[in-house]
Amino acid sequence: SETLLFKVLRWQVLFSFLSSWLCHSVSAQLHYSIPEEMRKGSVIANIAKDLGLNIKQLSPRKLRIVSYVSEKYFSVNTENGNLYVKDRIDRETLCARAASCLLKFDAVVENPLNVFAITVQIQDINDNSPIFFHDTISLEMIELTLTGTHFILQNAEDPDIGINSVQTYKLSDNQHFNLSEKTSTDGSKSPELVLEKPLDREIQNMYELILTAIDGGNPIKSGTALVKIIITDVNDNFPIFSQEVYKVSVSENITINTTFLTVSATDQDEGSNAQITYSFRKTSENLLSSFMFNINSTNGEINTNQKLDFEVVQNYEMSIQAKDGGGLVAHSKVLIEVIDENDNPPEISITSLSSPIPEDSAPGTLIALIIIRDQDSGENGEVDSLITEKLPFQLILSSNKYYKIVTTNVMDREKAAYYNITIKVFDRGSPPLSTTQTIRLDISDVNDNAPTFSKRTYTAYVPENNLPGASIYTIQASDLDIGENAKITYSIFCTNTEDVPVSSYLSINIETGVLYSQRSFDYEQHKDFQIQVTAKDNGSPTLSSNTTLIIHIMDQNDNIPRILYPAPEVSDSVFFEMVPISAEEGSLITKVVAVDADSGHNAWLSYHFIQVSEPSYLSISQHTGEIRTSRGFQQKDVLKHKAVILVKDNGVPSMSATVTLSFIVADNFQQVVPKITNHLSSEDSPPNLQMYLVIALVLISFLFIISVMIVLISKYKQSKSLAAMGSFSANLYSPVDPRMLSQFNNGTLSLPYPYNLCVALDSSESEFSFLKADQNVILDNLIDDSGPGNGNLSATLEPNISPKVSVLKIIYC
Numbered sequence: 177s178e179t180l181l182f183k184v185l186r187w188q189v190l191f192s193f194l195s196s197w198l199c200h201s202v203s204a205q206l207h208y209s210i211p212e213e214m215r216k217g218s219v220i221a222n223i224a225k226d227l228g229l230n231i232k233q234l235s236p237r238k239l240r241i242v243s244y245v246s247e248k249y250f251s252v253n254t255e256n257g258n259l260y261v262k263d264r265i266d267r268e269t270l271c272a273r274a275a276s277c278l279l280k281f282d283a284v285v286e287n288p289l290n291v292f293a294i295t296v297q298i299q300d301i302n303d304n305s306p307i308f309f310h311d312t313i314s315l316e317m318i319e320l321t322l323t324g325t326h327f328i329l330q331n332a333e334d335p336d337i338g339i340n341s342v343q344t345y346k347l348s349d350n351q352h353f354n355l356s357e358k359t360s361t362d363g364s365k366s367p368e369l370v371l372e373k374p375l376d377r378e379i380q381n382m383y384e385l386i387l388t389a390i391d392g393g394n395p396i397k398s399g400t401a402l403v404k405i406i407i408t409d410v411n412d413n414f415p416i417f418s419q420e421v422y423k424v425s426v427s428e429n430i431t432i433n434t435t436f437l438t439v440s441a442t443d444q445d446e447g448s449n450a451q452i453t454y455s456f457r458k459t460s461e462n463l464l465s466s467f468m469f470n471i472n473s474t475n476g477e478i479n480t481n482q483k484l485d486f487e488v489v490q491n492y493e494m495s496i497q498a499k500d501g502g503g504l505v506a507h508s509k510v511l512i513e514v515i516d517e518n519d520n521p522p523e524i525s526i527t528s529l530s531s532p533i534p535e536d537s538a539p540g541t542l543i544a545l546i547i548i549r550d551q552d553s554g555e556n557g558e559v560d561s562l563i564t565e566k567l568p569f570q571l572i573l574s575s576n577k578y579y580k581i582v583t584t585n586v587m588d589r590e591k592a593a594y595y596n597i598t599i600k601v602f603d604r605g606s607p608p609l610s611t612t613q614t615i616r617l618d619i620s621d622v623n624d625n626a627p628t629f630s631k632r633t634y635t636a637y638v639p640e641n642n643l644p645g646a647s648i649y650t651i652q653a654s655d656l657d658i659g660e661n662a663k664i665t666y667s668i669f670c671t672n673t674e675d676v677p678v679s680s681y682l683s684i685n686i687e688t689g690v691l692y693s694q695r696s697f698d699y700e701q702h703k704d705f706q707i708q709v710t711a712k713d714n715g716s717p718t719l720s721s722n723t724t725l726i727i728h729i730m731d732q733n734d735n736i737p738r739i740l741y742p743a744p745e746v747s748d749s750v751f752f753e754m755v756p757i758s759a760e761e762g763s764l765i766t767k768v769v770a771v772d773a774d775s776g777h778n779a780w781l782s783y784h785f786i787q788v789s790e791p792s793y794l795s796i797s798q799h800t801g802e803i804r805t806s807r808g809f810q811q812k813d814v815l816k817h818k819a820v821i822l823v824k825d826n827g828v829p830s831m832s833a834t835v836t837l838s839f840i841v842a843d844n845f846q847q848v849v850p851k852i853t854n855h856l857s858s859e860d861s862p863p864n865l866q867m868y869l870v871i872a873l874v875l876i877s878f879l880f881i882i883s884v885m886i887v888l889i890s891k892y893k894q895s896k897s898l899a900a901m902g903s904f905s906a907n908l909y910s911p912v913d914p915r916m917l918s919q920f921n922n923g924t925l926s927l928p929y930p931y932n933l934c935v936a937l938d939s940s941e942s943e944f945s946f947l948k949a950d951q952n953v954i955l956d957n958l959i960d961d962s963g964p965g966n967g968n969l970s971a972t973l974e975p976n977i978s979p980k981v982s983v984l985k986i987i988y989c
């Protein structure tokens with residue numbers, strides 16, 4: 177439209193030039209000046225008057241405006257010659273930015289034709305405000321933009337010209353920006369934004385300013401635009417850790433993968449510039465830490481990668497780094513203190529142990545040296561230790577960690593051959609941990625125990641006539657020690673060397689203690705042996721002990737009864753006994769006296785007639801051997817009788833002897849003396865009856881005295897027998913006749929208890945009395961006088977006790 181406007185104008189100018197050249201009538205020039213935007217119908221001027229035309233002629237002369245363009249804007253009134261504004265005249269439309277805006281037209285009158293050139297100058301008025309083409313101006317600038325940097329802004333447009341067009345710009349109040357104007361080469365001005373102060377996105381990331389354009393009209397008009405400045409981020413901020421040093425305590429029993437610390441760093445930038453990656457710094461000091469711990473690169477969680485052990489490392493120090501997307505890094509330190517837990521039981525180690533120790537070690541002897549340790553620290557590492565049982569040992573702290581075990585008593589291997597010493601150690605942690613260890617301590621033997629016999633005195637019963645070389649007894653000692661110290665050798669010992677050496681009777685196996693007889697024993701010769709047995713161990717020095725063994729020889733029926741009266745040596749013919757014819761019934765004629773060297777049953781004699789003339793008027797007492805008349809004699813009776821008397825003992829088998837007696841029944845001695853003398857003596861000396869009677873009396877008295885003496889001696893000897901008969905050795909007593917046992921053991925009387933008898937030769941005094949054993953009688957008095965040990969087996973209730981003829985020798989060893 178602008179170009180069109182210019183064409184029109186050019187065309188106008190050309191037209192007016194042509195018309196003036198053709199008509200040559202251009203006489204006057206009129207020039208008017210009006211403001212634009214006058215109201216329609218406004219009178220500009222009276223051109224008739226200005227041209228000097230008669231108003232009345234105007235109409236006939238056909239005054240008119242000739243112009244291609246201007247006819248539109250102006251009109252002329254032919255009646256009064258006024259020039260009117262016909263249409264709105266906008267200078268900006270007609271002339272745009274031309275400095276002067278002229279509308280030219282011609283006023284033509286005919287008759288005569290006159291053409292008048294009229295120029296109307298349109299003056300500008302401030303009818304337009306400055307306008308920004310975009311009401312929002314967006315700008316982006318990085319936060320690091322240098323101060324003084326200019327940013328060209330869009331300028332405002334104002335169609336008005338001159339003073340009415342845009343004169344200045346203004347910027348709303350702010351801290352950072354100022355406005356300057358730039359005049360381009362064509363003279364147009366545009367506003368420029370100038371950065372006056374450095375920007376920081378982290379403080380303010382956007383500014384909104386109002387740019388105002390102001391013209392110079394009256395009144396002033398203005399237009400605004402919003403300037404939106406967005407500050408873009410630059411990685412100008414380092415990450416920052418929340419703490420310079422992180423300190424954390426971690427229990428050593430923390431489970432693996434447990435997060436115990438979270439570090440965090442912040443970055444004020446945005447986007448990738450604020451995206452932080454955590455890591456351990458790659459330094460040599462960090463090698464261990466980065467092995468032990470993990471750090472989550474995204475959220476900074478630190479957790480354990482390995483089991484912690486206070487006993488190995490107590491503190492960890494590591495540097496961590498935070499790196500943002502722009503590559504800026506920050507560092508911080510993490511100090512990890514490992515807290516001790518009571519996770520280590522105390523340890524016991526034995527550094528030296530002396531085992532075995534001899535049992536005679538003095539109290540206080542060092543047995544073992546042990547080390548007690550606990551790897552924990554503090555209370556967890558403090559230990560208390562003790563020996564669990566009550567034993568004769570003591571645990572003594574000798575120096576830091578070293579403990580001694582010493583004995584508190586003397587040892588006795590025979591009571592305890594070894595000890596299990598259990599040491600218990602517990603720490604003071606919570607809960608406490610404990611360790612026990614058992615030490616076995618052996619006690620070695622010392623020869624401190626002598627062999628012992630179970631009894632002070634042993635008694636053995638051995639039947640006589642035993643086989644030489646047979647074992648008769650076993651004696652055994654025991655020794656509480658062991659090994660060589662308990663190896664016992666036996667010996668029999670004899671103090672009395674004046675007699676036959678004991679070795680000729682007995683021998684002992686030195687190892688087994690079995691006693692062997694060396695010869696056959698004869699009860700009638702030796703009734704007892706007393707030997708001393710010594711048991712000796714093999715220790716060093718050796719110890720020994722003694723015991724006494726009494727061997728009782730037991731009787732066997734090996735002796736024939738021996739008839740003392742009538743003397744057997746004279747009875748090989750016939751022995752005469754005178755019986756007074758006047759003898760009454762039951763009067764004692766004679767008495768057969770027999771002895772048996774055996775004892776007990778074996779010496780229990782009985783008397784029987786085995787051959788007697790008929791009719792028998794004699795009777796014999798089976799027990800006493802007394803021969804009495806069974807009836808009175810008459811004159812017609814046969815005066816001479818003969819009887820064979822059997823004396824037998826009660827042994828099994830029994831043994832017997834016989835004697836033949838002849839009886840002569842006579843009134844007086846004279847009748848029988850010749851016969852008797854024949855038999856009593858082989859001498860040819862004249863018989864002397866008185867003499868014979870005396871001899872007979874003396875003989876009887878002598879026998880009586882001997883009997884009494886034997887009885888007395890056996891009574892005195894019984895104290896010895898009493899002790900010796902304390903018990904029977906069962907294994908050796910088998911030869912004893914069980915009938916004897918039952919006989920002697922009836923009632924309250926024990927077998928060996930001796931009863932001594934006093935026996936009268938005469939049957940009228942045939943009574944016996946018990947004599948009590950007198951312990952106070954001195955034994956020595958009786959030695960060699962009689963057999964002291966026979967009392968035990970002769971203790972029969974048999975009234976007819978045989979006198980002891982054989983003399984027993986005691987072997988004192």
Ligand SMILES: *[C@@H]1O[C@H](CO)[C@@H](O)[C@H](O)[C@H]1NC(C)=O
Pocket residue numbers: 350351352353354355372
């Ligand atoms: C803008 O420039 C003017 C003139 O140079 C000055 O007076 C004013 O202080 C400046 N404003 C700022 C914010 O720097």
Ligand SMILES: *[C@@H]1O[C@H](CO)[C@@H](O)[C@H](O)[C@H]1NC(C)=O
Pocket residue numbers: 427429430431517518606607
């Ligand atoms: C660590 O030890 C303490 C005390 O001994 C105990 O209470 C806790 O349960 C233990 N923790 C672990 C994970 O075993």
Ligand SMILES: *[C@@H]1O[C@H](CO)[C@@H](O)[C@H](O)[C@H]1NC(C)=O
Pocket residue numbers: 432433
């Ligand atoms: C610890 O966590 C890692 C990753 O989550 C896993 O692979 C590993 O097996 C875990 N270790 C233990 C002992 O749980």
Ligand SMILES: *[C@@H]1O[C@H](CO)[C@@H](O)[C@H](O)[C@H]1NC(C)=O
Pocket residue numbers: 472473474475
């Ligand atoms: C780190 O933590 C994030 C968020 O909790 C998790 O998704 C990621 O698996 C963790 N990385 C490792 C290696 O554990």
Ligand SMILES: *[C@@H]1O[C@H](CO)[C@@H](O)[C@H](O)[C@H]1NC(C)=O
Pocket residue numbers: 595596
């Ligand atoms: C000693 O320990 C051993 C082996 O542990 C055991 O057989 C024995 O019975 C213990 N002795 C005592 C007296 O406790």
Ligand SMILES: *[C@@H]1O[C@H](CO)[C@@H](O)[C@H](O)[C@H]1NC(C)=O
Pocket residue numbers: 669671708710720721722
């Ligand atoms: C055993 O008897 C012998 C001889 O009488 C004596 O020398 C020895 O000391 C006795 N031994 C003991 C232990 O009594």
